[in-house]
Amino acid sequence: MSTIxxxxxxxxxxxxxxxxxxSEVxxxxxxxxxxxxxxSSEADSDTPWTLHAYFEHDPDADAVTEAFAAFGLNIGPGEREVLEDRDWVAHALEGLGIVEAGPFVVYGRHDADKAAALPGHHIQIEANRAFGTGHHPTTAGCLEMLAEVETAAPSRILDLGTGSALLAIAARRxxxxxxxxxxxxDEPSVAIGEENAELNGAxxxxxxxxxxxxxxxRREGPFDLVMANILAEPLVDLAxxxxxVTAPGGRILLAGLLDRQEAAVIEAYAAEGFAVTLRGGNVWPILLLERHAERGTLSRM
Known part of the structure; x- marks a missing residue:
């Protein structure tokens, strides 16, 4: 079967x-x-990048345009080519290397031997349709930010939009x-998350x-830490x-937004009694916010 x-x-x-x-829209x-x-320039530089997207079937051009529009992009239809009969999806996924982010080493099966020589919390994540292999700046940034708050141990954690479950597994580590x-x-993502947790003994x-x-x-709350690496619009809507579901004095880790969307996200959570305590990233901000203890919240049922 050919690949586009x-x-x-x-x-x-x-x-x-x-x-x-x-991947997400x-x-x-x-x-x-x-x-x-x-x-080898940094990911937030003006270095030219190439994005290859692989499809088993031709995507609807209007749907692609609408997906890009959600991020304010107008970059055209791209260069389309039909590739020879080969498992190009597997080829693309296996090209992903090891990610070292904070104390974490994230790798695929094909890099297991190389990863074994590196110190840190090892997490094996196989690339697939569930977002979160650690290669995107938002995911890597969240892993680094988690290490910054490691000493303040939460007892109840929510990973909202868990995808591959990488952040949930990292928090458990x-x-x-x-x-x-x-x-x-997304039900398939939940199934993938369960598989990854089992794979990593989490x-x-x-x-x-x-x-x-x-x-x-809500029945599981309140949570001491809520992680949400999703998109800016749902982050604002979900504030x-x-x-x-966040406990007084609890923290939230937000990512998936672009720098131009940061002010709107911060404003939405400030209205709910949260203030930014740490910020990471550049083009893709990583925000750690804390809730003022005097603000009310739900009680455990």
Missing amino acids: RITWRGDAATVHAADNAL LDPPADAVSLLKED LWPHATVLGTDI QGITFRVADGVDESV PDVAA
Whole structure:
């Protein structure tokens, strides 16, 4: 069966936003996406990047345009080519290397031997349609930020939009006695998260299909730490619901937004009594916020 590859080129911010659009917004999403840069410059530089997206079937051009528009992108239809009969999706995924972020070493099966020689918390994540292999700046930034708050151990953690469950597993590594709930609106992602948790021996993580902060999530709160590496618009929309399940003095880790969207996200959570205590990233901000203890929240049921 042939594979369709569509290629776009641009600076880091553009191609990483396009990656998110094709992986998270486009329905159905790309089967695989790979990012290449021309030299070793930092990910937030103006170094030319190439984005390859692989599809088993031709994506709807209007759907791709709408997905890009969600990120304010107008980068055209890309360069389309039909590739020879080969498992190009597997080829693209295996090209992903080891990620070292904070105390974490994230790798795929093909890099297991190399990863074994590196110090840190080892997490094996196989690339697939569930977002979160650690290669995107938002995911790597969240892993680094978790290490910054390692000493303040939470007892109840929510990973909202868990995807591959990488952040849930990482939190469990740092806080082995914490109770972790990973939720996602996408049922296949939840199944993948469960598989990854089992693969990594991460006990104590519960997974659930949930549309945002629904009643099933509320029953598990309040949480001392809420992690949400999703998109700016749902982050803003979910601010009151996230506040409702965050304990007084609790923290939230937010990512998936671009720098131009940062002010709106901070404003939405400031209205709910949160203030930024740490910020990471550049083009892709990573925000750690803390809730003022005097603000009300739900009680455990």
